Amino acid sequence: MMKFILLLLAIPALSACAQQAARPATPLCSPEWAQWVEQRVQTSDGQGHGPDIGSDEWKSVVEFRLNIRGKASVPGRDTQAWCEYIDGIVKQGPSFSCEAVTPGSTEEMICNDAGLATQDRQLAEVYEQAQAKAADEHPPTLKASQRGWIKGRNECWKSADQRTCVREQYQLRTAELQARYRLVPARGPFAFSCNGNPANEVVITHFDTEPATLIAEYGDSVSLMYVQPSASGSRYEGRNESFWEHQGEATVRWGYKAPEMTCVIAQ
Secondary structure (H helix, E strand, C coil): CHHHHHHHHHHHHCCCCCCCCCCCCCCCCCHHHHHHHHHHHCCCCCCCCCCCCCCHHHHHHHHHHCCCCCCCCCCCCCCHHHHHHHHHHHCCCCCCCCCCCCCCCHHHHHHCCHHHHHHHHHHHHHHHHHHHHCCCCCCCCHHHHHHHHHHHHHHHHHCCCHHHHHHHHHHHHHHHHHHHCCCCCEEEEEEEEECCEEEEEEEEEEECCCCCEEEEEECCEEEEEEEECCCCCEEEECCCEEEEEECCEEEEEECCCCCEEEEEECC
16 A cells, blocks of 8 residues: 555656657667657647658658758758657757656646757757857846746647747747847848938848848837748838838838838938
């Protein structure tokens, strides 16, 4: 009886990482290995719709889910080295400990999803780089903003598609830190004079993030904007600001329900 009670007490202490699918004792690239990767990466929509496991299309989706598609370091998909590369990524967890996560929480989902865990590790690297840039920041806003972001990420449990919500939160936060702390290549600054007044100026700097971002400066205000789908030109949106450029001209809205400004690039 005592052993049974001790066993029950130990169950809640099991980590989310321990609940992950065990690595099969089968050769890399085998169908059984591919099934294990699928359990951890989840290329299907959960309703049986998805690429054939082990196919080149499936491998492409695996790379996308792990946020490594297109990277030069990824071996060819028809090689043993590709399987070794993917195996090494999938076996890793997130940057935080999975030992005490709450069952059903966003953290548990990240621990059990190799794609989200990869995004978490990548964000942790970017955050560390941002910390180095923010060492003399006054006021010190980086840590506070990161705590706020984590709280917002964890609110994704309310979303109808929790995984997509978390994935997008990681994408946007990574891009935000890379742009705000100039961690990636930039283009600009480009000055636009608005409403026919050279003194009424908006300054734009583009950043090679994913998704693409820009930082706009207007007077004493600064806005981070993310690229949006557009039939023509390039369109970006921030919290209450927008920038839509086409052939050297731009439409800018600065502030909630503010009138649009017509701007041209300064010569």
